[in-house]
Amino acid sequence: MRRFVIGEFTDPDDCVRAVLRLRGMGVEGLDAYTPYPIHGIDDALGLPRSTVPLVAITGGVIGAIGGYVMQAWMNGKDYPINVGNRPPHGFWTNIPITFESGVLLAVLSIFFSAIFKYFQLPRPYHPLFESERFRSASLDAFWVTVETEDEAAIPDLEQKLREVGAHKVHTVTEPA
């Protein structure tokens, strides 16, 4: 059963400093919850670079190639028709749709990979929502959380959070 020891900060810089200090103390399972992305938190948490751009470019390239091949095959190979004595396969006339399908597939891959893979949403329920005070995380307060399975470690973690300056420190338990 997961437990979350959480504490609130009113200033984003305090939040970032706190996370750095906690990591220095060897605390694991850290996360921060903020109403907007705060500067420096990615490094403080030691997050690796995001792979979203890779997904985007893969989607874009596949989309563009797919769009071009679709036109070349459909109009050029499968059913070539004499349309005004223009060549059935035209490189330049294929470009607009190639570009648009590249953009479309890139956009779709970014959006759906972000939602389903990176955020693992939709997930309307999360144990943290059990805490009423946690609501301010999306509004005007900055929360630091430590996730742990070990019940015995909780008092120590709460102490550490208070040390780095968190308010309203408490524990949220995942209901059975």
Next chain:
Amino acid sequence: MEGRLIAAFTTVAKLKETNEDLAEHRGPTLTVHKPQEYRGYRWGMTIDLSRCTGCNACMVACIAENNVPMVGKEQVIRSREMHWLRIDRYFVGDDISNPGVVLQPLMCVHCEYAPCEYVCPVNATVHSDEGLNEMVYNRCVGTRYCSNNCPYKVRRFNFFNYTGSYTDSEKMVFNPDVTVRSRGVMEKCTYCVQRIERARIDTRIAERRIRDGEVLTACQQACPTEAIVFGDLNDPNAKVTRLHHEERGYELLHELGTRPRTVYLARVMNPNPELA
């Protein structure tokens, strides 16, 4: 005619000069496209403006042959008449109380580089391997882009369901060889493709080629002065081949590079100076 070469006319005295001018209005144009080879039949037409009397028999014949709907006075006022073939009448001359008249029957000229074909998003208008600009009624969704791009404006659109309320006996008037078009579909002159196909079937049974004069388009058949001549340009002995190379001949809007298959022959007048 706003200073444009539409219905060319000249007098006997000026004929030589006019022919030299007209020579610039026929023949190949500068193009990036590879010219198409037509090995089988190469259908073409000439219309001799000197012979046209404006009797409208060709219009009536076309309407009867191709099931062209009648739209009524209100729609004609809105410029939605459905006639595939129309006779354009131009008044010429400087004396407004005694104008000259030039007549020009105009229908789809079956351009080799048809501007209407490449703009259709659904492949509803395509080019046959014999040079016909084909209209595929059942594929047309009615975007009207082809009509916008036709410089001759010979394409017609079914704005309403013009044939929907015909009674059973009225429907007997229709030519069974020709589709009756529904609402929302473009239509235009087809060089009487149903007659071409009938001739093809007959000659295939007889195992020979279609001879000159075996396919008559409806307008050609009705014309009392034989102003309209249709035939196979690949047949060196056909009447249309000879007329295509006449000195009086010119292609309408040749400068646009459309390479129409219908060639017009300029109207030559020989007015008596005492009557002028």
Next chain:
Amino acid sequence: MAEPVLDVRRQLEGEPWVEGPIDDGILNKTLNHFVWKRPGRGWLMLFFLGLAGTAVLVNAIVITIARGIGMWGNNIPVGWAFGIINFVWWIGIGHAGTLISAILLLFQQKWRTSINRFAEAMTLFAVLQAAMFPVLHTGRPWFALYWLFPYPSVQRIWPQFKSPLMWDVFAVSTYFITSLLFWYLGLIPDLAALRDSSSSKRARKVYGIFALGWRGSSRHWHHYKIAYLLLAGLATPLVLSVHTIVSWDFALSILPGWHTTVFPPYFVAGAVFSGFAMVVTLMIPARRYMGLKHVITPRHIEAMCKVMLLTGLIVAYGYAMEHFAAWYSGNGYEEHVFFKTRAQGPYRFIYYLMLFCNICVPQLFWTRWGRRNIYAVWIAAVLINVGMWCERFVIIVTSLHQDFIPSNWAMYYPTWVDFSLLFGTICFFGTLFLLFLKYIPAVANYEMKEFHHELTHEKGLTELEGARP
């Protein structure tokens, strides 16, 4: 004493982008205030008027589909008229929203923050209006709906990809989907904020569903920022490409007045021009009645006027070049369309209205008074939109009604169905926009908080003193 030094600094730094004493809590309250309060009389009245207009639209659509395009004023030669004019007009309007949310983001123009959600919503609703017309204006829309997409059909035939209308299909679909997903992604954290600050259980449930459970985890923000930036980066070339492709509907034909290479940049500039005018038209009343004057400041309005002036000048240059090329080319057809048909023909008053609204009116924005007087700006913006509609009319109808062969020349007269469709789409757009204003925060909450934090953080001033750039 600190006072005189602070005064001089303030004069040099320019006016604030965010006015008054602000903190995150105040931002929450003021930005979402309109969402939480009960709909006022003004909103309700406008909403019901909008619904009535939408009913007019639905009626006109049903009549068109049931009886045929004959109910419109189109004829041969004028195959395209109000239907395509409205299509191009609405798509053009949509482009400003994407420019504000995507392009200004990439150029790090922070002042976009308070207006981008608003503008992006406007794009979505404008593209929705535009998307109706390519299908509706066809003679057989029940086929046009799916035959224009490449699907394996029983007839074994595919669409004709060389046609600019096919390019339109892909461009407009891509643009709509991209705008929708970009807007929605930006909305998710704000929906979470609404979920967490709402007092009604039903509101919490609905916002909770659409927020997808967003918690604000920094691990998620880490990917979110990149995804948002990438979507902006992809939406940016769409602004240029979509209206370029729409302009190719005309440029790829052979008609004089249509067949010109100047159309892509001319149309794109015109789109941004009319789009900004529409944003301003909507923004000026909205900021007043929704209490958003502290985040949508006179400085924002001034910036938008400058953009309108710039794009208006580009459009004016486009007109000048078209006319010059028509004369210089010596092509009789071109000269006729520009100097006879448009300037002296039966539709000349629309031509002159277009020139007045698009060239003369934006010159107002050279003057400080012209950019600051809210009434002048609003009237100018409305006139610019009228002028841009007239421009599409002039381009489409005049080139068609007098083309190559004089015997084809005919007049075009719109019918009541044409006017109903135009009026109806404006009302439907307004209705959708009112719904957006009521139920979704019109100003991007989390972006505003981020922006405000940056402003105060940079100068080391305390939050209560107000934010200055």
